[in-house]
Amino acid sequence: MPIPHPLTALRRIVLAAATAAAVCVPAWASAWAQEVVLIPSRVIYPGETISAGALRQVTLVPGKVKPDAVATTLAELDGKVARRTLLPGRYIPTAALRNAWLVEQGASVQVNFIAGGLTISATAVTLQPGSPGDVVKVRNVDSGKVLTGTVMEDGSIRVGT
Incomplete structure (x- = not known):
C-alpha cells in the first residue's frame, strides 16, 4: 500500500473543515433569518x-x-x-x-380612600380616561372637589396614601 503524500493528507483535512463550515454556516444563517x-x-x-x-x-x-x-x-x-x-x-x-382605557372620561366611578382600617367611599366622575395604574383626576359628585387618584384593576379609583 503506497504512503500518501503529506500535502494530500493536509488537503483532505482542509477540505473536510471547509465542508463542515459550509454545512454549519447556512444552518446558522437560516436560523437567524427565520426570525x-x-x-x-x-x-x-x-x-x-x-x-x-x-x-x-x-x-x-x-x-x-x-x-x-x-x-x-x-x-x-x-x-x-x-x-x-x-x-x-x-x-x-x-x-x-x-393599553386600552379601563375608565373613560365622564364615566361614573367608585372612589376609595383607605388609611389603615379606615375606608371612605364616594362616587365621582372621571375628568380623564385611564388604564390600570394611571393617575387620573376625578370630580366628587357630592362636593364638586377635584381629586387625583390611581386607576385600580377593578375600575375603581384609589385616592390618598
Missing part, C-alpha cells in the same frame, strides 16, 4: 385597537437589524391601542402603543 416579526398590513389610526387581522408576519432578511424599542410579537401588540398613525410595512415603536 418572524409582525408589522401593520394596513394603516392603523390613532385610538384604534390593534387586532391580529391588522398585522402581517414578515421574516427578517440576513443583514437587516431590527431596531430596539419596537413591538414585534402578538403578545406585545394584541389589544393595545395606537397612540399615533402606524404605517403598513413599518416596525411599530413601543412608544406608539398604550
